[in-house]
Amino acid sequence: MSGLLTAGQLGSSDVETLFDLADSFLEVSSRRMPKVPALKGKTVVSLFFEDSTRTRLSFETAAKRLSADVMTFPVASSSVNKGESVRDTIETVDAMGIDALVVRHRCAGVPHQIAGWTSASVINAGDGAHEHPTQALLDAFTMRQHFGSVAGLRVAIVGDVRHSRVARSNVALLASLGAEITLVAPSTLLPATLDGWPVTVSTSLDEVLGVVDVVYLLRMQTERMREHLVPSLREYRMRFGLTSERAALMKPGAVIMHPGPMNRGVEIGGEVAELPNALVVDQVRNGVAVRMAVLFWLLGSGGHQTDQPSELAEVDREGAADV
């Protein structure tokens, strides 16, 4: 495996390895000097055809904490915007000698296409309505951290599943780890068919609120009204928004998650994100550790490994200067 394109490509032992690595990297991130020389000499390029400051920063932070050289390909101001094809761009970047490409694109399948044009590891940082595997990994890692295990958890994924790469990756990963998933959305926001999906479906958030361990809210895009998928954001909030009133009906011990960025006042009540059982900040923190794990797993010496690597030793003074 030369990259991470989908959550489904990960076997359960891969996921365990990544989670164990992420545990170590969380420890690294809590150090006074949160940096290790694990990927010193490796070059990671972030190539975001679609803007996503938070995901890009998370990946770049992860790569820097592993002492990789990190470059941002400035798509907006580059030759891509002057009509250069993606393939020409990739072949140009590839010729410079790089180890990993972190790719975000608004169209499904672009990381797959790119993987055919480069020898570098390609990491899918979100492709259209297809997949966002590191988001699913950090979400599952956060659930495991909070509950001890993902197996047996009841998870409601609420909102625009139809257009959501986060939902697709999470369904694949969480189901493989033994969670029970319920998709909660109006039929207009569900995929055209759910044949073969390991999920149950509800069109009522109120019916599932009291029984699930995790309420996972998806971002509601405002352009969905123009596509006749919901009549108004007001009506969406009325049926599927996690208001303070609804949050109070959740099962004791249940948690709230959101991949960000949040539309406060739409899918999540303005103050709900601040509740003690909202794990949104944990997700962001864990995101860096999980992406460190993915980068190390793909690029670390000897390829994928399970042992605690010696590279996790404190970074030397020379390396520290790079921070």
Place this chain on the structure above:
Amino acid sequence: MSETVVLAGGTVVDADGERRADVRIDQSRGKIVEVGAELDVTGSEILDVSGAYVMPGLVDVHAHLRQPGREEAETVETGARCAALGGYTAVVAMPNTTPAIDCAAVVREVLQLGSSAPCDVHASGAVTVDRAGEALAPMAEMAALGVHLFTDDGAGVQDPGLMRRAMEYARDLGVTLAQHCEVDALAAGGHMHEGEWSVRLGIPGQPAESEELMVARDLMLARLTGARIHIQHVSTAASVAMVRAAKADGLAVTAEATTHHFTLTHAECASYSPLFKVAPPLRTDADVAAIRTGLADGTIDAVATDHAPHTQESKELPFEQAPPGMLGLETALALAMTHLGIPMTELVQRMSVGPARIAGLAEVHGRPVAGGEPANLCVVDPGATWTVDPNQTASRSRNTPYGGWTLQGRVVHTVLHGELVVANGEARR
């Protein structure tokens, strides 16, 4: 130098069936002189075609030759060469050029470009001005130049009121309205068939109903107006069923299906390769089975290629941004012989006789292989296998989805108005 050539030792196959016979052609007159077993070949050039079928030249009612406007992808000349190499002696060029073929001037340009091509090139005309679906194109002035098929191919005529008037107007002219059936509002920008694969791949899909709704509408309008209509690239089981029922009801409707819609399914899109992006999209196994049945029982009158050249760059775009379409002229006959499983005499109906009638070319193409008939012929060796190599095409483009496929049946010679335009698999012009 002899004026006649004898295709000797082959099996003649046409609408009347198969028979062992030699075919003597008068090259200067462009006619078949005589057909019979063991002809006297004295004084004639002899072409040994033993083991091969000698059949009427193929006719494609649906080819995109890209000229004028997109010459980097194809020209009339290169497209016609693909056609000749594929055994075709006539093709109908679709009007979605730049400018569109929507008036006499552009019709003349295309016909002029095709006048020296190794295949008869006919133009279809747009139904509406600039294919914009808003105002009727001057069909009569195009019909006067011999245009018989009118279509906005690449898009369907969305407005049912406009389509009704187009049918009434076309009926007066004795021409046929052909439709690319796709209701835009329901297709909603979908880039592949909506179903388990589109959902899995995260590619926006379009439901089969976006085709079927327009098939149903146009069949109703044909009943209302009495117009002759042709359904282009039928791709779903329900569309086939509707056409079958309409024919049983006596409506003047014909239909075509492409080679890719009886050989490929939406599962191919899992590669994310835009080579498999096409309009209408590749569908399900059940749809493929229905298309094959429709071709076997004659519900679908014609195999079409929908030959749609696109540059390498455009087919390396993201799937959702790449243009739809694939090459077809050079592979169609072999795909049909390998995968359709119908007798050669039926294949002649679907690939020559039927399409010639639809295109209004039945005086010259899709004729019996008999003395006095125009010498438009295809000679194909059913025993020859070959592997499709995208780099070996005569097209300016390379976008075939069949690279690496091994097919049965290779075109050996193509005869156009008596001239050997393809000999031993090589184009002579």
